Amino acid sequence: MTKxxxxxxxxxxxxxxxxxxxxxxxxxxSVEAGEIVTLIGPNGSGKSTTAKMALxxxxxxxxxxVRSRGLTVGYVPQKLSIDWTLPLxxxxxxxxxxxxxxxxxxxALEKTxxxxxxxxxxxxxxxxxxxxxxxxxxxxxxxxxxxxxxPVQGVDYAGEIAIYDLISEIRGTLGCGILMISHDLHVVMAxxxxxxxxxxHVCCRGTPSDxxxxxxxxxxxxxxxxxxxxxxxxxxxxxxLPGGKVQHIDGSLCSDCLGEHHEHxxxxxxxxxxxxxxxxx
Amino acid sequence: xxxxxxxxALVAGxxxxxVAGPLGCFIVWxxxxxxxxTLSHAALLGVALSLLLSINTTLAVGAVSVVIAMLLVLLxxxxxxxxxxxxxxxxxxALALGLVxxxxxxxxxxxxxxxLFGDILAVTRIDIALIYAGGGIxxxxxxxxxxxxxxxxxxxxxxxxxxxRPERTELIFMILTAIVIAISLKIIGALLITALLIIPAAAxxxxxxxPEQMAVxxxxxxxxxxxxGLYASLNYDTPSGPSIxxxxxxxxxxxLVPGGLLVKWMRTNRSGDQP
Numbered sequence: 001m002t003k004x005x006x007x008x009x010x011x012x013x014x015x016x017x018x019x020x021x022x023x024x025x026x027x028x029x030s031v032e033a034g035e036i037v038t039l040i041g042p043n044g045s046g047k048s049t050t051a052k053m054a055l056x057x058x059x060x061x062x063x064x065x066v067r068s069r070g071l072t073v074g075y076v077p078q079k080l081s082i083d084w085t086l087p088l089x090x091x092x093x094x095x096x097x098x099x100x101x102x103x104x105x106x107x108a109l110e111k112t113x114x115x116x117x118x119x120x121x122x123x124x125x126x127x128x129x130x131x132x133x134x135x136x137x138x139x140x141x142x143x144x145x146x147x148x149x150x151p152v153q154g155v156d157y158a159g160e161i162a163i164y165d166l167i168s169e170i171r172g173t174l175g176c177g178i179l180m181i182s183h184d185l186h187v188v189m190a191x192x193x194x195x196x197x198x199x200x201h202v203c204c205r206g207t208p209s210d211x212x213x214x215x216x217x218x219x220x221x222x223x224x225x226x227x228x229x230x231x232x233x234x235x236x237x238x239x240x241l242p243g244g245k246v247q248h249i250d251g252s253l254c255s256d257c258l259g260e261h262h263e264h265x266x267x268x269x270x271x272x273x274x275x276x277x278x279x280x281x
Numbered sequence: 282x283x284x285x286x287x288x289x290a291l292v293a294g295x296x297x298x299x300v301a302g303p304l305g306c307f308i309v310w311x312x313x314x315x316x317x318x319t320l321s322h323a324a325l326l327g328v329a330l331s332l333l334l335s336i337n338t339t340l341a342v343g344a345v346s347v348v349i350a351m352l353l354v355l356l357x358x359x360x361x362x363x364x365x366x367x368x369x370x371x372x373x374x375a376l377a378l379g380l381v382x383x384x385x386x387x388x389x390x391x392x393x394x395x396x397l398f399g400d401i402l403a404v405t406r407i408d409i410a411l412i413y414a415g416g417g418i419x420x421x422x423x424x425x426x427x428x429x430x431x432x433x434x435x436x437x438x439x440x441x442x443x444x445x446r447p448e449r450t451e452l453i454f455m456i457l458t459a460i461v462i463a464i465s466l467k468i469i470g471a472l473l474i475t476a477l478l479i480i481p482a483a484a485x486x487x488x489x490x491x492p493e494q495m496a497v498x499x500x501x502x503x504x505x506x507x508x509x510g511l512y513a514s515l516n517y518d519t520p521s522g523p524s525i526x527x528x529x530x531x532x533x534x535x536x537l538v539p540g541g542l543l544v545k546w547m548r549t550n551r552s553g554d555q556p
Contacts, residue, residue, distance in 0.1 A: 055442035075442035082435055085486045086310040087495055096432050097443045147442065 007032055008071055008145045008177040009054045013063035016049050023049045025062065026201050031145060031177040036168065038208075039181045041198035042220065047181045048078060050198060051147055054179055071145055074138030074176075076131075078149040080122075088122040090114075094137045108140035109133070112166060113159075127154020135163065139170055146170065148180040287515060290401035290468070293409050294507035294525065297465045298477065300416040302500030303423060304461055305478035306492065307454060310434050315365060316353070316455070317475035319372035320462045323349045324471045325379030327463070328396055332389050333382065339411050339463050346459030349375060354452055376471075399470035399522030401514060412464045419457045426450050431492060468507075470522035476529065477503060484533040502532055 007030040015025035024046025031037050039047045052058040053065045094105045109115045114132035152160045195211040197203040204214040211217050308317055327342030356367050383391050432440040433447035440447040465474045481503035489495035510525030
């Protein structure tokens with residue numbers, strides 16, 4: 001069997017035209033089960049458009065977008081348009097496109113560290129809380145393909161790492177393919193198998209470290225961006241949440257970290273790349 | 282029972298409010314108030330056509346509204362004008378066209394005020410039958426598409442990305458709105474129909490914990506506004522539409538007063554009386 005037959009989703013020279021302009025053109029991309037593909041690129045480079053073509057929300061004017069049959073998709077869009085007059089609890093939001101039991105709701109929220117929000121109103125959530133809830137909703141569908149449009153926007157730094165860790169964990173437990181958009185150019189997700197750098201077209205692609213060293217990438221984002229990407233192995237098994245709570249990698253919460261500041265290396269292949277923020281400035 | 286014109290107006294008005302409540306919630310959630318306005322202004326064109334072709338007014342108004350709704354969907358796809366500019370264009374051209382047509386038809390005498398502001402005297406048994414039949418169908422279809430429409434309201438992209446078809450659902454919703462506007466014309470009048478869709482929904486927002494609860498409460502508040510407004514209309518000889526809307530606005534204003542504040546105000550007043 002060739003690669004294209006097993007792909008969850010495959011874009012073949014796909015492009016979207018608006019008026020006379022091409023929002024994005026000539027994108028080749030495929031996501032396999034268990035693979036994390038990250039799209040990066042500056043504002044207006046066609047990342048969201050590419051994701052929407054992959055999802056079937058937008059039909060390519062050129063080329064093709066093919067999804068495997070019977071694929072369940074979990075989608076975390078960039079933003080929601082919930083009017084303040086709409087009474088919508090988190091629990092209800094989780095059930096938006098699929099029926100879930102209470103236990104399933106709690107389980108999904110527990111994974112993203114948002115369990116306490118289950119009865120909160122959607123419009124009272126902060127940006128970071130909203131991201132966790134949207135992620136929980138997408139996971140709860142047990143998707144074959146997870147599409148995340150900037151899953152860490154508005155999330156604080158510690159939470160960012162927790163969410164990235166969670167995403168690679170989900171890939172492991174659900175075995176799903178993940179297509180992720182990151183606009184934070186410097187935090188390219190640790191476990192990404194493939195990074196595609198967009199700028200109206202595919203500018204370059206490869207593993208995170210390949211891309212960071214690529215001339216085209218450095219030309220697009222400046223030479224310093226290459227140095228800002230560092231391969232690292234991180235040493236946290238928990239993060240400190242605002243309000244003094246501690247959240248472990250498995251999503252559980254406790255009131256303090258009980259002297260657990262020991263370090264350990266993650267067992268996985270160590271291709272973890274993360275920002276050194278001070279360099280980025 | 283339906284011999285009395287006032288009873289007929291009450292029965293018809295409550296029928297309209299029961300449908301307008303749930304539908305109005307979606308209009309508010311989806312920020313489509315101006316869309317409702319556009320359809321109701323286009324209703325005048327429907328009236329003119331019904332007189333010209335001597336067919337039933339409600340049917341003609343419904344047909345024109347559905348055409349306008351579909352025209353809007355088509356024009357919006359072309360990206361020529363922004364959505365609100367398109368709505369304004371359609372709204373006012375249909376209203377103007379309707380009024381001009383009515384003026385040309387010198388052989389018919391039309392109660393223009395009745396059309397614009399509603400006329401309880403004009404409600405017939407056939408109107409009641411149309412309201413309940415049409416309203417029943419609208420509620421049934423709304424119940425069928427509820428889940429999908431709700432998902433599309435929260436995020437059209439999310440709904441489309443996860444395999445629902447929000448565009449189709451939205452078109453059905455627009456057609457339902459067109460039907461409700463057609464059946465409300467005689468009670469509320471073309472200029473104020475949107476108010477019966479929006480104000481009850483806005484009034485019950487703070488009292489509702491779930492979307493379904495809000496829909497039911499909006500239907501109840503709408504019915505209360507109809508009863509209050511029609512009685513006022515009868516007693517003070519005011520046009521029925523504005524009277525119903527004023528009643529709804531009164532209920533909305535009451536909903537803004539926080540319950541706790543009211544109790545506190547009464548307590549402080551009482552303690553202020555004591556020496």
